[in-house]
Amino acid sequence: MLSAIMEDYLKAIYYLQNEADDRVRTSVLAEYMDVEQPTVTSMMKKLSERDFVLYEPYRGVELTDTGVPIALEIIRHHRLLERYLTDHLEYDWAEVHDEADRLEHHISSKFADRIAEQLGQPAVDPHGDPIPTANLDVSGAKDGERLADHQVGDSVQIVRVPDTDPDLLRYLSKHGILPGTVVDVVEIAPFGMVTLDPDSGDGPVALPEEVACSISTQSLTQSSH
Amino acid sequence: MLSAIMEDYLKAIYYLQNEADDRVRTSVLAEYMDVEQPTVTSMMKKLSERDFVLYEPYRGVELTDTGVPIALEIIRHHRLLERYLTDHLEYDWAEVHDEADRLEHHISSKFADRIAEQLGQPAVDPHGDPIPTANLDVSGAKDGERLADHQVGDSVQIVRVPDTDPDLLRYLSKHGILPGTVVDVVEIAPFGMVTLDPDSGDGPVALPEEVACSISTQSLTQSSH
DNA sequence: TGAAATAATTAGATAAGGCTAAATTTATAA
DNA sequence: TTATAAATTTAGCCTTATCTAATTATTTCA
Ligand SMILES: [Mn+2]
Ligand SMILES: [Mn+2]
Ligand SMILES: [Mn+2]
Ligand SMILES: [Mn+2]
Numbered sequence: 001m002l003s004a005i006m007e008d009y010l011k012a013i014y015y016l017q018n019e020a021d022d023r024v025r026t027s028v029l030a031e032y033m034d035v036e037q038p039t040v041t042s043m044m045k046k047l048s049e050r051d052f053v054l055y056e057p058y059r060g061v062e063l064t065d066t067g068v069p070i071a072l073e074i075i076r077h078h079r080l081l082e083r084y085l086t087d088h089l090e091y092d093w094a095e096v097h098d099e100a101d102r103l104e105h106h107i108s109s110k111f112a113d114r115i116a117e118q119l120g121q122p123a124v125d126p127h128g129d130p131i132p133t134a135n136l137d138v139s140g141a142k143d144g145e146r147l148a149d150h151q152v153g154d155s156v157q158i159v160r161v162p163d164t165d166p167d168l169l170r171y172l173s174k175h176g177i178l179p180g181t182v183v184d185v186v187e188i189a190p191f192g193m194v195t196l197d198p199d200s201g202d203g204p205v206a207l208p209e210e211v212a213c214s215i216s217t218q219s220l221t222q223s224s225h
Numbered sequence: 226m227l228s229a230i231m232e233d234y235l236k237a238i239y240y241l242q243n244e245a246d247d248r249v250r251t252s253v254l255a256e257y258m259d260v261e262q263p264t265v266t267s268m269m270k271k272l273s274e275r276d277f278v279l280y281e282p283y284r285g286v287e288l289t290d291t292g293v294p295i296a297l298e299i300i301r302h303h304r305l306l307e308r309y310l311t312d313h314l315e316y317d318w319a320e321v322h323d324e325a326d327r328l329e330h331h332i333s334s335k336f337a338d339r340i341a342e343q344l345g346q347p348a349v350d351p352h353g354d355p356i357p358t359a360n361l362d363v364s365g366a367k368d369g370e371r372l373a374d375h376q377v378g379d380s381v382q383i384v385r386v387p388d389t390d391p392d393l394l395r396y397l398s399k400h401g402i403l404p405g406t407v408v409d410v411v412e413i414a415p416f417g418m419v420t421l422d423p424d425s426g427d428g429p430v431a432l433p434e435e436v437a438c439s440i441s442t443q444s445l446t447q448s449s450h
Numbered sequence: 451t452g453a454a455a456t457a458a459t460t461a462g463a464t465a466a467g468g469c470t471a472a473a474t475t476t477a478t479a480a
Numbered sequence: 481t482t483a484t485a486a487a488t489t490t491a492g493c494c495t496t497a498t499c500t501a502a503t504t505a506t507t508t509c510a
Contacts, residue, residue: 005467026488039468041489046466058475058488089339099333106331108324114314230497251458264498266459271496283458283505 002052004105007074009033009043010052013063014071023060069136076132077104077112079125082163084115086126093126094169109134127169128160128179128216144216147185147194148209154185160216168211176200182220227277229330232299234258234268235277238288239296248285294361301357302329302337304350307388309340311351318351319394334359352394353385353404353441369441372410372419373434379410385441393436401425407445 012032016024026044030037048055052067063071081100085091091099113134116122123140124130130141144159158181161172176198177183187195192209207215237257241249251269255262273280277292288296306325310316316324338359341347348365349355355366369384383406386397401423402408412420417434432440 003466027486035467036469037488038470038490043467085336089336089343091339099336102331103328106327110316111310111314111324114316118314228496252456260497261499262458263460263500268497 002070006043006047006052007070007105009047010063010067010071011074011078013053013061014068014075017062023056023062025060029061072132072136072138073109074104076134076136077107079129079131080112080115080119080122081107082125082127083119083122083131087119088115092170093163093173094166096126097163097166124160124179125163126179127163128158129163142218144218146213147196147207147215147217148192148212150185150188150194150217150219152185152188155182155220156185156217157182157220158215159218162211162214175205176202177205177215227295231268231272231277232295232330234272235288235292235296236299236303238278238286239293239300242287248281248287250285254286297357297361297363298334299329301359301361302332304354304356305337305341305344305347306332307350307352308344308347308356312344313340317395318388318398319391321351322388322391349385349404350388351404352388353383354388367443369443371438372421372432372440372442373417373437375410375413375419375442375444377410377413380407380445381410381442382407382445383440384443387436387439400430401427402430402440 009029012029013024016028016032020028026037026040029044030040033040044053044055044061047053047067048061051064052070053061054064055061078100081103082093082096085096085099086093116131116134121133122131130138132138133140142159145156147156147158150156158177158179160179161177162168172178177196182199183196184199185194186197186204187193189195192212193206194209194212195204195206197204234254237254238249241253241257245253251262251265254269255265258265269278269280269286272278272292273286276289277295278286279289280286303325306328307318307321310321310324311318341356341359346358347356355363357363358365367384370381372381372383375381383402383404385404386402387393397403402421407424408421409424410419411422411429412418412431414420417437418431419434419437420429420431422429
């Protein structure tokens with residue numbers, strides 16, 4: 001029906017579209033998929049031919065109503081697999097991404113539904129990313145604010161962390177920064193570095209700006225009053 | 226490293242080699258893999274080029290010492306997955322084959338080892354086929370006799386049943402014929418059909434010759450005295 | 451021992467997914 | 481507004497896995 005590669009492109013477009021809420025440029029997609037631009041152009045023609053994307057030459061691409069559910073299905077597979085690997089097969093959260101990124105294309109919907117059942121229909125994956133339901137609903141997903149956008153003194157709860165860099169994940173878990181953790185923002189350096197004090201003890205942790213921008217949080221100081 | 230397709234060829238050669246203990250002919254492999262003969266010829270050249278098989282034009286092919294462990298690794302994955310699907314994800318034994326046949330190429334060895342652990346290092350898959358150990362040892366596998374080779378009056382234990390035809394599997398389990406079941410051979414028709422009476426009750430079941438040839442058994446009347 | 455039949459290989463094509471180099475379009479900025 | 485820069489697409493080639501049609505080996509059997 002649809003190759004694993006094509007599924008990965010659709011997933012990538014879905015992600016990049018939400019990042020920048022605009023049509024996704026060839027160059028951005030090429031960078032993200034780690035291929036050359038002409039490769040993207042030819043793939044976009046094929047996907048457009050089959051109505052999974054709306055592609056306007058020189059203007060970028062976006063998913064159609066046919067393409068979105070396919071992307072969501074793969075994302076569901078990916079996140080359920082990650083949850084399963086950590087919860088039932090004792091994988092570390094730093095090492096689940098690659099295994100899930102391959103398997104997501106090869107498990108059946110039945111397999112996905114069964115592990116969802118085993119796991120008790122989890123709402124989020126180990127990195128805090130929302131898992132679409134079996135009917136591909138993602139409305140339960142809260143957006144959250146970027147960690148980098150808080151003020152010194154704020155008390156915030158970690159909602160989501162980026163999941164592709166194993167070293168970063170190991171660093172974060174070592175310092176007790178996980179989805180659900182409550183932290184105090186103790187310093188924001190002029191060059192963007194954010195220093196946190198997790199409630200879990202172990203003392204303060206500094207995160208570079210780039211990381212602080214990609215961690216999603218929920219404010220406690222504001223929402224609790 | 227090695228494509229899923231190539232892995233399937235190696236697995237097929239391993240299987241067919243054991244079936245007929247001889248070099249595997251192009252035509253036999255083509256039939257088994259459901260491709261045309263020239264497709265096999267060109268694949269054999271590639272596999273031979275990379276030393277996974279010993280290929281002599283017009284004379285057939287066999288696995289090398291490099292090829293065997295690769296086939297065994299995939300077989301291990303396949304059978305562990307089947308066991309996992311039935312035991313932990315409530316799949317029926319009739320429907321596990323296709324799911325396992327895809328996933329076998331995409332799970333890591335780590336994944337395989339983890340599910341083996343979860344399952345308590347099982348020796349056989351749901352159809353009675355032996356699961357190679359983590360170091361690819363299959364010496365524990367007992368060969369068994371073909372069901373078709375017994376005499377009327379023999380009491381035999383089912384060891385292994387063919388696993389690719391879901392309808393047959395549903396039929397067998399409906400009539401209580403599973404690995405481990407003890408049955409009496411009550412009739413062998415001149416055209417090869419074998420009638421069995423399973424100890425599990427439910428009365429006699431007739432199996433066509435072809436099926437009786439592909440079911441592997443262990444004799445109880447002989448071995449118990 | 452030679453046909454005739456069968457099995458296997460070679461030749462040449464296709465589709466998917468990728469690449470590099472060249473051409474073209476769009477954006478930027480003087 | 482035009483020239484340069486940047487982004488994108490076209491053109492053409494490669495590899496993998498497959499096919500059909502044609503050719504060549506090997507068996508079989510009269
Ligand atoms: Mn993927
Ligand atoms: Mn994740
Ligand atoms: Mn397979
Ligand atoms: Mn099996």
